[in-house]
Amino acid sequence: MFKEIEFANPHFFWLFLVLPVLIGWYIWRRKEQTAALKVSSVKGFKVKGSFLAKFKPMLFVLRLLALAAFIVAMARPQTSDVSSQTKTTKGIDIVMAIDVSSSMLAQDLRPNRLKALKKVATDFIDERPNDRIGLVVYGGESFTKTPITSDKSIVKRALEEIENGIVEDGTAIGSGLATAVNRLKDSKAKSKIIILLTDGVKTAGSIEPIDAAELAVAFGIKVYTIGIGSNGMARTPIAYNADGSFRYGLKKVQIDEDLLKAIAERTEGTYFRATSNSSLQDIYDEINKLETTEIEEFKFTNYDEKYRPFVIAGLILLMLEFLLKNTVFRSFI
Known part of the structure; x- marks a missing residue:
């Protein structure tokens, strides 16, 4: 309970230092507060202690508790509930154009280029909660996998479904870029971005990349263009086995960086x-x-x-002290 309570005026807690002073004053003045009768001997009297007299200090305790309650009330205990609303003032529409040619199965990135890209791209999508994202895939031809949408679950599910073989093999960079442009050309966003990723050179497609x-x-x-692939040689699919699976071999990495x-x-x-x-992750970051x-x-x-219960408690304690003082303990005051 008290972990959630804050105090608006905590400086009032300094008043608690007054309580020990009042207790000391009460103890010092206690004898003077009780009437005394001096006699030479009490042998002729029956001396019997009063039960109520022993509880007379309870009146002072009630007053101290009332004062403590008022001090807490003045410190203004309160709980707070913070809510926030966000307003996107500049939206960004992003299309990721992904090369799915057979060379994306090269194993110079682990476990291969395509799977490494999918993991990094998923993290990138998670970090863009306020933007719309779409997916375009291309090999020997291109198509829109997901139109631009704000539903990130749809985009991530579509990204996970991307595999080599969903389009004819090849690297139609121009077609992939043109398809991505087509997805964004009617966008009303103030900023429109394409992230074009490839691991080779143009080998297919009727559209020139520069066009x-x-x-x-x-x-x-x-x-933003990304050339993916290590420098030198990489273990890459070079042919098909009899069962239709890829046969791997070392092949020189060729990327048209210019x-x-x-x-x-x-x-x-x-x-x-x-x-x-790691460098692919750094690029997306x-x-x-x-x-x-x-x-x-x-x-x-x-x-x-939350101060009201303390005020009420303090008033009840003062009222109780007043009633006891003028009824039960009246003959002892």
Whole structure:
């Protein structure tokens, strides 16, 4: 109970220092408060102590308790309930365009590039609670996996479902970027972002990546490009086994960094290179910092005053002291 109570005027607790002084004064003056009769001898009287006389100090105790209750009341005990409301003053719409070509199964990131990306992208989605996010996947062709939405559970579920083989193999960077632009071109958000990720060079698609970048510029869309893959050789799918599974072998990592840099530069974005799981995480953290959503927060505090029971208790104690003083203990005062 008392853990939730705060005191608006705690300085009134200094008045508790008066209580020991009053107790000392009462003890010192106690003998003078009782009438005394001096006789030479009490042998002729029957001396019998009064039961009520022993409880006379209870009147003083009641008065002290009443004073203590009033001190607590003056300190204003209260509980508070804080509620907040947020208002997004600048919304951001984001589309993540993800390469799902067979090379995304390369194992230079653990357990492979695609699974590493899905984990990092999920964390990124969780950190954008006030923005709308959509997903585009591309290989030899592209399609919209999830339109931009504020329902993060839908986006994360769709992200988890992304696997190699859901589209024809290849790397149609231009098609993937154009599809992402198409998802954002009618957006009313003040800021529109595409995060384009690939691990190779353009091998498919009829749309040139630079032409798609020009479309993004025309619609005021910024593109962050990410080249994923280690430097040198990587264990990558190179052929199919008889059962349809991939056969892995070492293959040189090839990323068209010049193209990705050009796309980012034309759209006022930034190019990043992810060569490990940690660097991929750092890249998404950096984008998260670069694209911040402005939020206005309003806090409301409701106070519930708790001093009234202490005032009532103090008054009851004073009334009880008054009644006992003028009835039961009247002959001893």
